[in-house]
Amino acid sequence: VVGHNWSCFLKFKGGKGIATSAGLLMGLTPAGVGIAFAVWLVLFLTTRYVSVASIGAALSLAIAVWWPLALHARHGTWFAGVLTLLALLAVWKHRSNIARLRAGTESRFTFRRKA
Template sequence: MQLWLCPLIAFLLGSIPFGLLIAKAKGINIREHGSGNIGATNVLRVVGKKYGITCLLLDALKGFIPVLIAINVIRISSHSPLMTFDFPEGWILHIPAAEALKGQIAHILTALAAVLGHNYSPWVGFRGGKGIATSAGVFLALMPAGLGVLIIVFLIVFITTRYVSLASIVAAAALPMVTLWGSWHHGRIQDGTWNKPLFVFTVVIGLLAIWKHRSNIQRLREGTENRFTRKAKSTHV
């Protein structure tokens, strides 16, 4: 039951359009303003900083919570979850080390379902955000150290260019390489125990994130993409 229930919960949780709900609470239809996207970046631009940050955190939790649950209720005997919860024993499916691939696939399907739920939410006509925040939540549960590297990559590009979209695209492109580096660094590739479903997932998520940014890529090429700039302080004489 856990093998199909975890992805289902992930999709339903991921599909909650927090950006749309937050903006609606302020009397704004976020799909009619800015880029029309329901993600945190557009909420920040249109509704305000604190609402954008709230949306960012909630969208990240949509990815983090279901994957963390999956890792804890579908347990591979040779691996210990970084964060454990005391679920009733009857809820936990124990996967022997020899069948680790089955557990890894279940974890990755849960992660993918969360991102797809956000990107193609049935509550908004199977449309949604670009999945960056939700993907960050997923990778916080799956590979927290790798996420830290990606955040550094994102910040370097963003601080240098002031383009959120470009920073997101570069981080998405770097995702599979960071995953491979982590597996090699920990000796998992050398001994054949590396998480192959995770690598495939990072390729899929990276390509999906870049595809969802195709309109941003066009605007970047045309020089019309919105750039975050610091507001100048007003002076009073």
Template sequence: MIWLSILLVVCYLLGSFPSGAIVAKRFNGADLSSSGSGSVGTTNAYRVLGLKAALIVLVLDVLKGFLAVCLSYLVFVPDFMHPVVKLLFGLAAVAGHNWSIFLKFKGGKGVATTCGVFLALAPQAIGIAALLWLGVALLTRWASAASLSAAFAFPCIA
């Protein structure tokens, strides 16, 4: 049980990695937390920094969730292979992204990191949900509407 607690903290710290803040500093020295919406996630990176930086933030944020779930496969303990443990590891990474210890417990919205969790758990379903997200985003021009549509559809798809 102690190992589970330690690994949950590791997953939280993985999710806390401030990828959006670091990419913003590298690109033009911007502070995403005081620009645009104030979020350090992909959507605000796109608004403030442009497409190239947003794609880098997207990949890094997705990787945080994906790697947290994959950690359960690396531990080689049968209990860590249980679906609930995988979800807990992913949830810890999303919590770290949303309330990063490195950003005074502020962060992003967790959409891309959650996509990384779902990518590790149900890769086919996340592909369909991503297409739905893209369609809604193109129609409405609202990332939030697209994210909500994909999130509500995902359980039906999976």
């Protein structure tokens, strides 16, 4: 995830790590990713802000793994801690989006093509 966010091939600039984290976590905690995707979908369809949906999904996944029922024998508190760090990293990488949301200048996703 760090290599995606700060790629040496792109002069240490990169993405926000959401898709990379989702791919990594799909193999480790598919139920958690399912919960996060459901949260992402609800937030996206209600707000039409991809950034709000991504932040919400990352935070919901971190909360889901700390929930007592989500911690199973295969993963312990170290895993929940790593996921919490990934969620905080995702929020930090979205800080420019958060600033635009506060200013009211963040673009909403549109389902129509521009002519």
